[in-house]
Amino acid sequence: MRWSQLNFRRRLLIIMTMSGLLELFVLSGAGFSYIKKWESTDLGEKAIGIAEYIAQTPEIIQAVELQDTKVLREGVERFRIAIGAAFIVVGDHQGVRLAHPIAERIGKPMRGGDNNKALKYGQSYISYAKGSMGHSVRGKTAIFDAQGNIIGVVSVGYLLTGIHDKLLPFLMFLIVMAIIVVIANGLLASMLAKRFQRALLGFEPEEISRLYAEQAAIMATIREGIVCIDNRGYLRAINRSACAMLGVDKASAIDKPIQQSLPDSRLERLLSTQQAEHDVELFLNGKEVVANREPLFQADKQIGAVASFRLKNEITELNLQLSKVTEYAELLRAQTHEHRNKLNTIAGLIQLGAYDDVCQFIGQESLHYQSLIGFLRDAITEPLIAGLLLGKSERARELGMTLVIDEGCHLERLPPHIAAEDIVTIVGNLIDNAFDATLSAKHTNGQVHIHISDYGQDIIIEVEDRGVGIPVGENADLWLQRGVSSKKKSNHGVGLYLVSQLMKKYGGQLEMENSATNVPLASEQVATGARFTLYLPKSEPSDACNTQV
Known part of the structure; x- marks a missing residue:
């Protein structure tokens, strides 16, 4: 199985176990080497101290002078056994053994090649060499006679294999402890891996990397x-x-x-x-x-x-575009529905053979449309607004109401800074609100009045309904906030908000009052119907800050 196919828990377990093993082996080896060196040095110091003591013993000096091997062997052998040394060797000034733990080697040259410092220069020192008994650490010193002449050498040694045997239990202890630590390390790694995976919501490192890349791409x-x-x-x-x-x-x-x-x-x-x-x-x-x-x-x-x-201007632009598309769709739907009803009426009259009535009906409809279209063509120069009023008139007839367009309406071409689409949004939303309010008051005559004029310095748009009016005692500005509506259904409270935004964009002013009694909104008198009057200056606002909410 490849490394990338292992889950995070197994990877962490393997990494921590291997790193723990490596650390323990390094520390154990370093510790064992240090203790071995320390033990060797300690034994060397001990050996050189014993060698100096023996070299200064008068009996040993006299026996060396007399070449009395028996006295030397018996004396140093008892001393060797007492101190636990591997060997104590006494040699003459030429390095020939005078005393040795093995009697057969007496009289033969000392081995190791490390006697020069003692025999030539009379020094005391520690050396590591391989003799006839194996590798050992040795303490060597020269033997002097009464006149200060070098007459021999004493070598006290401890075998390095003995040091190894002495440290073997310690090494086994280190190995056992290493195994215990590795097991504990594995358990700890398993617990840590579980905790890390909970913190990472169970994701693997590669999954986190992929999610991070996906998030970066999505954010971008x-x-x-x-x-x-x-x-x-x-x-x-x-x-x-x-x-x-x-x-x-x-x-x-x-x-x-x-x-x-x-x-x-x-x-x-x-x-x-x-x-x-x-x-x-x-x-x-x-x-x-x-x-x-x-x-x-x-x-x-x-x-x-x-x-x-x-950016707020982007959202406002989207809302306006949506409102315009909605108006166009509503206009087409109303016209389609109305024309279908009229075509059904004409078809029925033809089937009844009432051809004169058909001609009269067609004439009436044609006269009505021609009269309305002619009036709008003369009064409203802007095609979008004229088309909107024509469509809303058909929508009113479909709803069983009448849209009364004031005979005094007059609107020339709009100033360059005022977009016709914005006027369509304002007029369309005010008329739709008037339709809804009028439908909610079933006792009224079902008329909605609109007046548009551009006489003077302002464009004036006035829409009046015959509904129940705006609830008295409320703060008028509240009705201009997004989502505030008197309708119980959701997705309302946008129309007046858009009107308010466009009013502020062009530095205009909106007046609202209950129309039947013509009293302010704060009055406690009950009124029926509401009138909305919007004033839009023809001149472009000089302060751009006026367009901000």
Whole structure:
């Protein structure tokens, strides 16, 4: 099985076991060598001390002078047995043995080749050499007569094999301890591997590497800006889109407090509140963004926070485009439905043979459309807005209501800074809200009035319904916030919000009042119907800050 096919637990177990074995063998070998050397040195010091004592003994000196091998052998042999030395050898000035533990070797030259320092220079020293009894550590010293002449040499030695035998139990102890430590190390490695894998959520190193690469690729391709901090408020991750949007240098911002690169983010606030925030409007490095922010938790412990955001103008543009597409689709649907009903009516009249009624019906419809189209062509110069009013008129008829377009409507070409699509969004949303309000009040006459004019310095758009009015006592600005609606169904509260955004974009003003009694919203008097009047200056706002929310 290849190494990459082993799981993390087995890899860690093998690595820790092998490293433990290697460390123990190195330490055991070093310890054994050190103790062996220390023991050899200690025995050498002991041997040289004994040799000097023997060399200074008068009986030994006299026996060497007389070449009395019997006295020398008996004297040093008793001493050798008493101190446990491997051998004590006494030689004359030529290095010929006068005393030796083995009697047959007396009279023969001393072996080892390490007598020169003693016989020539009269030194005392420790040597390691191989003699007739094997490798040994020796203490050597010269024997002097009364006149100070060198007359012989004493060599006291301990065999190195004896040292090995003495250290063998210690070596066995080291081996046993090494085995015990390896077993303990293996158990510890297994427990650590389990704990690490729990911390890594059971992933293998290669899987973590792949996930990291995938995350980096995903972060790089997401259009939304993404920012992540740790529990200290330090920036841990920021993707390419966020850097481009906010002008942040990733290399200098990572692993530093987020306040340095994004001082207005307030993302670190989530570390204390631990509450998610959605659709939060912020200014980051001079850019207005809409952010969603979530605290990060691991095993019920907060480890940081993450935020995703888009530039607000991009979101507004998407909402406007969606609103425009919805308006066009609704217009087509209403016209298709209305024309299908009329075609069914014509088909029925033809089958009944009522040809005169068919002609009259076609004439009436043609007259109605021609009259409405002619009026809109003369009053509303902008085609998109005229088409919208024509479509909403058909939609009102389909809903059983009437869209009353004021005869005083007048709208020339829009100023260059005002987009026709924005006016379509404003008018379409106000009319749709009026339709919904009128339908909710079944006792009314089912009329919605609209007036558009560009006389004077402002473009005035006024839409009036015959619904139940806006609830009294409420703050009027509340109805302009996203998601606030009087409708019980979900996915509402967007129309007036878009109108409000476009109003602020062009520096306009929106007035809301209950129309039947023509009293302000704060009045306690019950009113039916509501009137929305929007004023958009024809001149372009001089202060760009007026376009910000």
